[in-house]
Amino acid sequence: MIPATARKILRKLPAVDSLLQHDALQKALANQPRKLVVESIRQILAEKRHFVLTNPESIEGLSIPTEDLIVEILARLEAISDYTLRQVVNATGIVIHTNLGRSLLPRQAVDRLQTICRTYNNLEYDLAEGRRGSRYVHAEAILCEITGAEAALVVNNNAGAVLLTLNTLAREREVIVSRGQLVEIGGSFRIPDVMRSSGAILREVGCTNRTHRRDYESAINDHTALLLKVHCSNYRIIGFTSEVSLPDLVLLGRKYNLPVMEDLGSGCFVNLAQFGLVGEPTVQEVVEAGADVVTFSGDKLLGGPQAGVILGRKDFIARCRKNPLTRALRVDKMVISALEATLRLYRDEVQVLQDVPTLRMISLPPASLEERAHHLAAGLTRSADSDAVQIEVRQSHSQVGGGSLPGQYLPTFVVALRSSQMSTQKLETSFRRHSPPIIGRIESDQYLLDVRTIQPEEYSIIEEAFAALHSNA
Incomplete structure (x- = not known):
């Protein structure tokens, strides 16, 4: 039973059609879809009714002027019509x-995005042969040119790159990794979880703070698929520590005919020591050290769009490309065009520091x-x-x-x-x-x-x- 006081107040609330005739809402209708204006009115009226019905002790003498309703309706209209992904x-x-969109794209990448997005393009068309081509060739050449790798593949992010590589090269077989490198990245995604999802079997070696070459070597068996090194880019262990260097791990891999993979996390192409930042290996250094497969992000230190890059030996990359997971993890024309435009800036090692906003800052x-x-x-x-x-x-x-x-x-x-x-x-x-x-x-x-x-x-x-x-x- 609705109290009499509440019924009296509710009867005074204007109808939707009546409010729509107000000058301020008529102006709003000229710029906004009618259904959004109506929805804003209905939401505010519903909130007022709910307040009246649930607060009988607070409504004595309550007045709800139409002008106050209009102000609230216009504020609600602005809120529900605004973009949720906004500039900050x-x-x-x-x-x-990470919470604010990570790296800013270079101006050249934004310009390239606009061109590619507003026109048809040869995303999967071989212009030389006049037949269907592959979307993965567009950024591959420039990646190999800059890094010295034999081949490259771009997927949607670095977690996807690690997942695809492990699923391709180590499904149902063991991957040896130091216990101190079982990192957790943003959003509670962990290397062991990604590895489990890939179908690979985790074989931990060493201790949290110290791992030696003999730990890897003693764990190698007939079920071993590869040796994995994970760059601890988001935390540091200091004090009594030891880890096996990539060159040493590569020598061990060669001895037992096992591929060596390094997950860099952040893909850095510039030596940051010149700015007082140490401990971040460049992609070029890792490739030169002999890693068979390298994975990293395109949207962190590289300064491009969100992407995951897989570099390495041609035979391994070819196998990854044929994996059905590649289609599920594939990137679109926007990512490819922005990444290629960003990568081209690295041809000038001096100018890139100004052209890539991440490096400039x-x-x-x-x-x-x-x-x-x-x-x-x-x-x-x-x-x-x-x-x-x-x-x-x-x-x-x-x-x-x-x-x-x-x-x-x-x-x-x-x-x-x-x-x-x-x-x-x-x-x-x-x-x-x-x-x-x-x-x-x-x-x-x-x-x-x-x-x-x-x-x-x-x-x-x-x-x-x-x-x-x-x-x-």
């Missing part, structure tokens, strides 16, 4: 931010970062001239991210904000709810904007958000 400003200082010198931070701080001061928020430029640190180079930091400069009118947490929330959202980080009760990952064209967005925040404080 990365002010965290984490260059390869990693290689930014402290002096340039300090200048950028002061520039941003000055813009914020101009956009909201007030003592309500303290604006300070100070030194801090950035990270490469993306499961790469754990425990290593890049010196940077940040713009640190602290408000006298709101908490630092509320400051962070306000920036995050701006359109487009701005994602920074909190340290020592200050909201930090790390200029290493802020693109030059995004400074005005931050200034606009700061001005709006100040005016609403």
